[in-house]
Amino acid sequence: MEAKEKKKTGGLAGVVAGRSAICTVGTGHGLNYRGYDIYDLAKNATFEEVSYLLTKGALPTQSELEIYKKELIQARALPDALKVVLRTLPKNAHPMDIMRTGCSTLGCLEPEADNFSDQGAKITRLMGIFPSILLYWHHYHVNGKEIDTNSSQDTIGGYFLEKLHNKQPSELWIKAMHVSLILYAEHEFNASTFVARIGASTLSDIYSAITAAIGVLRGPLHGGANEAAMELISEYKSVHEATRGIYEKLENKAKIMGFGHRVYVSNDPRNIVIKEWSRKLADDVGNSTIFPISEIIEKIMWDEKKLFPNLDFYSASTYHFMGIPTAYFTPIFVMSRTAGWAAHVVEQRGDNKLIRPNSEYIGPENRAYVDIKNR
Ligand SMILES: CC(=O)SCCNC(=O)CCNC(=O)[C@H](O)C(C)(C)COP(=O)(O)OP(=O)(O)OC[C@H]1O[C@@H](n2cnc3c(N)ncnc32)[C@H](O)[C@@H]1OP(=O)(O)O
Numbered sequence: 001m002e003a004k005e006k007k008k009t010g011g012l013a014g015v016v017a018g019r020s021a022i023c024t025v026g027t028g029h030g031l032n033y034r035g036y037d038i039y040d041l042a043k044n045a046t047f048e049e050v051s052y053l054l055t056k057g058a059l060p061t062q063s064e065l066e067i068y069k070k071e072l073i074q075a076r077a078l079p080d081a082l083k084v085v086l087r088t089l090p091k092n093a094h095p096m097d098i099m100r101t102g103c104s105t106l107g108c109l110e111p112e113a114d115n116f117s118d119q120g121a122k123i124t125r126l127m128g129i130f131p132s133i134l135l136y137w138h139h140y141h142v143n144g145k146e147i148d149t150n151s152s153q154d155t156i157g158g159y160f161l162e163k164l165h166n167k168q169p170s171e172l173w174i175k176a177m178h179v180s181l182i183l184y185a186e187h188e189f190n191a192s193t194f195v196a197r198i199g200a201s202t203l204s205d206i207y208s209a210i211t212a213a214i215g216v217l218r219g220p221l222h223g224g225a226n227e228a229a230m231e232l233i234s235e236y237k238s239v240h241e242a243t244r245g246i247y248e249k250l251e252n253k254a255k256i257m258g259f260g261h262r263v264y265v266s267n268d269p270r271n272i273v274i275k276e277w278s279r280k281l282a283d284d285v286g287n288s289t290i291f292p293i294s295e296i297i298e299k300i301m302w303d304e305k306k307l308f309p310n311l312d313f314y315s316a317s318t319y320h321f322m323g324i325p326t327a328y329f330t331p332i333f334v335m336s337r338t339a340g341w342a343a344h345v346v347e348q349r350g351d352n353k354l355i356r357p358n359s360e361y362i363g364p365e366n367r368a369y370v371d372i373k374n375r
């Protein structure tokens with residue numbers, strides 16, 4: 001059954017806030033990155049091909065890809081001053097705050113040129129270093145060890161898994177990471193990307209734009225929903241418990257994280273892909289509860305509210321099956337979405353106009369100033 005389209009108001013819903021040649025979302029073109037169908041990309045490409053496509057504008061040739069991957073590998077190295085900051089940040093900090101601070105710190109240590117002539121190199125640097133930032137901080141505080149950023153893995157997903165678990169990941173898990181990173185890489189004028197574009201529109205540097213975007217992604221109405229979804233799923237030990245629990249939450253008018261979307265009306269096209277990967281990894285690790293629990297939540301949400309899972313919902317269990325701590329789910333989103341944010345920064349700079357809308361004033365008028373002694 002189709003969900004009934006209800007006109008959304010407020011929050012700039014439905015407002016076309018600019019032009020872009022990077023991605024189509026809910027515009028009748030399907031979900032495409034630079035004209036390529038997301039399903040083709042998720043099935044056939046590696047994340048590095050897709051991040052090249054987004055940040056440089058075209059799919060790479062084999063030799064372009066090899067060079068790009070080498071650059072990404074070199075970009076993993078952590079400057080000593082950044083290591084000091086990561087060691088100093090508290091163990092109980094939110095990992096998204098670590099990502100945000102790591103990005104901002106790198107901007108102090110390796111600033112972008114005022115004329116942006118090195119923007120391409122800065123983008124590659126950020127894409128390469130984000131997993132190192134998170135996992136250096138993680139291992140230092142959890143295991144008292146400093147990680148070596150050298151690795152046998154030549155992809156961002158493989159490197160992340162190898163450094164997290166300290167062992168070679170399986171090909172299946174590496175493929176799951178590619179798919180997930182591809183699906184998360186870009187989504188037009190979502191809240192965090194829009195913020196990155198606003199940053200670029202003031203002619204600020206790329207670190208400022210991406211630091212701001214990370215802060216915006218952290219919220220549970222946006223990227224933080226994948227962590228919130230896992231917390232929800234983990235509340236239940238069986239399908240029976242989940243059924244009772246979700247009905248109870250709906251009765252109490254609770255928001256169920258990982259469901260609904262600002263633009264999509266009856267389904268998020270990315271869900272079908274990530275759901276299949278969640279099912280595959282559940283089989284791989286022999287977990288027979290989490291996937292059926294997720295499916296019953298999906299069914300109840302549709303039956304009762306006509307709400308569908310967005311990308312965050314089954315991404316949560318997909319990551320969980322790979323032994324990734326829940327608090328690192330949104331940082332993985334950062335590792336991927338940096339490609340999209342960066343593409344938008346470059347596009348905004350290419351045809352810039354300061355983004356500065358108006359507000360409608362609804363406050364009081366004509367008030368007489370009252371001296372401080374008389375207030
Ligand atoms: C990768 C991503 O960032 S995808 C988005 C991730 N975020 C989430 O999963 C958070 C949960 N979802 C939501 O909060 C919303 O669906 C959003 C923020 C994604 C979209 O919000 P909006 O476009 O503003 O829709 P809005 O919040 O007005 O929802 C419309 C109605 O559906 C309800 N609704 C929407 N999502 C949910 C949900 N997940 N659980 C319960 N009810 C919901 C709202 O309460 C509202 O009901 P009402 O009309 O009776 O007040």
Ligand SMILES: O=C([O-])CC(=O)C(=O)O
Pocket residue numbers: 184186187189190191222262263310311
């Ligand atoms: O488009 C949105 O509003 C949120 C989203 O799905 C994304 O950023 O991937």
